[in-house]
Amino acid sequence: MAAKPANVYARIEPDVKEQAESILSALGIPASNAINLFYKQIILQKGLPFDAKLPATGPVDLSALSEAELSTELEKGYADLQAGRAKEASVVFADIRKDYQL
Incomplete structure (x- = not known):
């Protein structure tokens, strides 16, 4: 039962x-x-x-980076682009508009 x-x-x-x-x-x-x-x-x-935890890192504050740190962040972005882990800005903004009904 x-x-x-x-x-x-x-x-x-x-x-x-x-x-x-x-x-x-x-x-x-x-x-x-x-x-x-x-x-x-x-x-x-x-x-x-x-x-259920706070993220380890947040967005990078570019104004607070040294020249070497900025260079490292730019290299990471370039590596993502080369590896196909990046989207065009127009696609990202279209996704945001769709997801948030904007």
């Missing part, structure tokens, strides 16, 4: 709820199933199923 379902009540930002439910709908997953899955992963992982 199946256990009686328990209710979870949570306050969430309306835009976060709307965006998440839109994605879940596209995947064919009801929000209640996604929440149940999240809870099961917490149990399996014995904690959050993802890293």
Whole structure:
């Protein structure tokens, strides 16, 4: 016999709820199933199923870099470009407009 379902009540930002439910709908997953899955992963992982920490580094403040540090950052960017890990600015801005409905 199946256990009686328990209710979870949570306050969430309306835009976060709307965006998440839109994605879940596209995947064919009801929000209640996604929440149940999240809870099961917490149990399996014995904690959050993802890293919950501040990023180790933030954006590079170019004005605070020495000439050598700036050169190193530029070399990293060039290496990314050569390795195909870069996009044209027009593509990046188009993605941002699409992702944020701008």
